[in-house]
Amino acid sequence: MMSYFLALCKSHPGAVLARYRDLRAEGLLCDVFLEVSGKEFPAHKSLLACSSDYFRAMFKDYTRESKASVVRLQAVSATGLQHVLDFIYSSWLSLSLDALEDTLEAASYLQVTEAVALCSQYIVNNLGLENCCFCANVAFKFCLPDAILATDKYLVNNIWKLLEQEVGIMELLELNFKSLLTVVASDDISKVKELSLLRLVVKWVKHEKTRLVYTSRLLEHIRFGLVPLEELRDFYSRPEVLLTGTIKNSIIQAINYHSFAFRQPLVQDKSSTLRNQKPWIMLVGGGTAHEGLVKKVLAFDVYNHKWRATAPLPVKVQNHCICAVGNFLYVLGGETPSPSHDDAKSVAMPVSNAVHRYDPRSDQWMEVMGMLESRAQFSCCAVENSIVAVGGRADAKSFHSSVEIYDLSRNRWAKTRDLPHKMHGHASAVHNNIIYITGGKYMDQVNTSKDVYSFNMLKGDWKKQAPMSIARFGHQMATVKETIFTFLGIYEPFCDIEKFDPLLNQWTRLRPLIFDRFCYGLVVVEETVLLLGGRKWQDAQEVATPNVVGYDTENDYWEDICKLPCPLYGLKSAVLQLSDRATEDEKNLKRV
Structure with missing residues (x-):
């Protein structure tokens, strides 16, 4: 058998086109003139038929145009035809915004699909504020799917910039309906x-x-x-x-x-849902070593590690509670400085019953009905459509055993079954709509407690559960899936944490935190528990820390996450869905 092989000459296709260009330039073997608006363009039928289905059909043996030396084209411009012919003869397409429509019109009409694809890619690669509306209209007019997706996405991401400019608004007024509808219907519009x-x-x-x-x-x-x-x-x-x-x-x-503002958390739907919303961790209350208690509220984007300031609290506060319901943030009770002692170093600050609510839609705070009792160092949690405030202290010597429930639909607080003891400094968490409280101090005892109680709101009774292995005070709890975790409290001589299985009524010790801390904020993001800021012991002194550490509940593992913009202690944290705001938020953060 004889062997054989195929050899490819990569330069041959380009050489053939080059020869065609030479023939066209010299007017040799041109067998047709394309006429547009009185201007004639010499060409070769064979090359036109190879490059365009339109010309291939036109120059069939049985057509009149196949024997004509001049073919008049009505639906294209001279500029557009010139650009398309140059592409057919060279594979290079001259593109600019000024001639884009003419070129696309000719390429589409003459069915030169490669030229249409290049025009679409040109739009995708050259989008800017000054041309995005024009490009969106061109993409829609000529049905360019890739360009439509790109221009719509650009408009959604940058409409806030266009709305800030008079020229941008005028451009938007010329936008086609489909593109405007895509923008208005988007869930991802930011800063608008x-x-x-x-x-x-x-x-x-x-x-x-x-x-x-x-x-x-x-x-x-x-x-x-x-x-x-x-x-x-x-x-x-x-x-x-x-x-x-x-x-x-x-x-x-x-x-x-x-x-009916107080009912808003219960009636949320798409018409009141923020666009472009992302989970942000809210840092509320507490203070810094230099300023004492502060009103400023920080928000942290845990996925992008971005910080921003939101509307400040109406009052300075510590030893308070917060919880989120219907993407509204409630701040309850705590100690607030009196006007004559407006700092965190006051020996005894008044305890408040006030409840303030933050609305991320308007970035505003409002005061709702206050609790029946003034409370500090208490616990609160959201159960279904209610907020439950448990125990705490009214002043330095008076503790509460009372429990009260806030009915959001009525903006009203009502008492429910009291705790078994008067206590403060305890923590609470919710599992399957049952409230669990741990630790704290009882009024008639000096030592902190290991006790655990659960409260079923439907039955209205408190039930004692298996005690913790560690007595805790001023600690925090978190529920992750089917497990409840307890974390560090005040003045604990070790950094052990433990978890509770409500079904087995059983506690288990876990990996301890490397560094001690107390008076910190705590939130759960997916299956990770974050501890933000707080105080720690350093050189036999209490100092505020800016560290944010995370606990992987799945793998029992701790890691450093990032740092706060400044060391904060006594803060409380919760996760809210916020929307990206315009640049004034970034300016506010620089003042923090």
């Missing part, structure tokens, strides 16, 4: 107030009369629960566009949502 989106939709619809038919389809994606109440009422009573019954009903529901 809902009122700004509402105003943009109204301006866009009014910009051209033919757009009025799109009014409802756009407005149904506005989250009216995020629009301020007065603006809602004004828009409903004096609408600038025609509102359908469905849209009117959505606005009325949003007005009712704002009108």
Whole structure:
């Protein structure tokens, strides 16, 4: 048998095109002229047919154009045809924003698919604030899927920048309906107030009369629960566009949502859900060594390690409690400095019964109904649609055994079954809607306690459980899946932690924390428990620490995470869903 092989000459295709260019330049063997607006372009039918399905069909033997020496094209411009012919003869496509539509029009009409793909890639690679709306319109007009995805994503990510510029707003008013609908319907818009989106939709619809038919389809994606109440009422009573019954009903529901503020956590839906929301850890209350107690509130993006400041607390506070319900943050009780002793070094600060609520939608605090008792060093937790405050102290010598429940639907506190003892400095956690409290100090005892009690709200009774192996005071608890963990308290001589199995009523010792700490914040993120800031012993003194450490509950493992912007102690922490804000938050953080 004879052997053989195939050899490839990589330069051959380019050489053939080069020869065609030479023939075209010299006018040799050109068998057709393409005429557009009185201007003729010489070409070779064979190369045109190889590069375009349109020309391939045109130059079949049975067509009139196959025998014509001049073919007139009506649907393309001279500029567009010139660019497409240059591409057919060279594989190079001259692109610019000025000629993009002409080029795409010719390439699409003549079915030069490779040139269309290059135009689409040009749009994807050259998006900017000054051209994104234009590019979105071009992509939509010529049905370029990749370019549509890229431009829509760019618009969603950067609409906040466009809305800050007069030129940007004018560009948005020229945006095609589909792209604007994608933006308004997106869950991922950052740094844009809902009122700004509402105003943009109204301006866009009014910009051209033919757009009025799109009014409802756009407005149904506005989250009216995020629009301020007065603006809602004004828009409903004096609408600038025609509102359908469905849209009117959505606005009325949003007005009712704002009108009964204390019930808002119970009636959350998409119309009041923040866009672009991500989990942030809120650091509330406590203070620093230099400033004493502070009102500032910090938020930490645990996934991107970003910090930002939110609206400050109405009051300075320590030994308080916080909990989150319906993505609202409640701050309860604690010690607040009196006006005459506005610092953290006051020997005895008044104990408060006040309850303040933070709304991340408006970045504002409001005061709701206060507890029936003033409480400090107590515990609280959220169970279903209620907040339960347990024990604590009214002053330096008076402890509580009382337990009270906050009914969010009525904005009212009511007493329930008392604790078995008057106590403070205990901790609590919830598992399967049953409250568990551990440790603390009883009024009639000097030593801290190992006791554990559970409270079933349906039955209304307290039940004693297996005690901890360590007596704890001023400690914290966390529930992760089916397990309850207890962490360090005040003045503990060791750093052991332990976990409790509610089904087996059994405690187990775990890996100790390397460094001691107390008066820290604690949150659970997925299956990791984070301890933020607090105090520790250093050179026989209590010092505030900025360290954030994490405990992997799955692998019983500790690790350093990051540092706070400044050392904080006495803080409380919770996880809230926040939306990215504009740059003033970053400026506020620099002042912290």
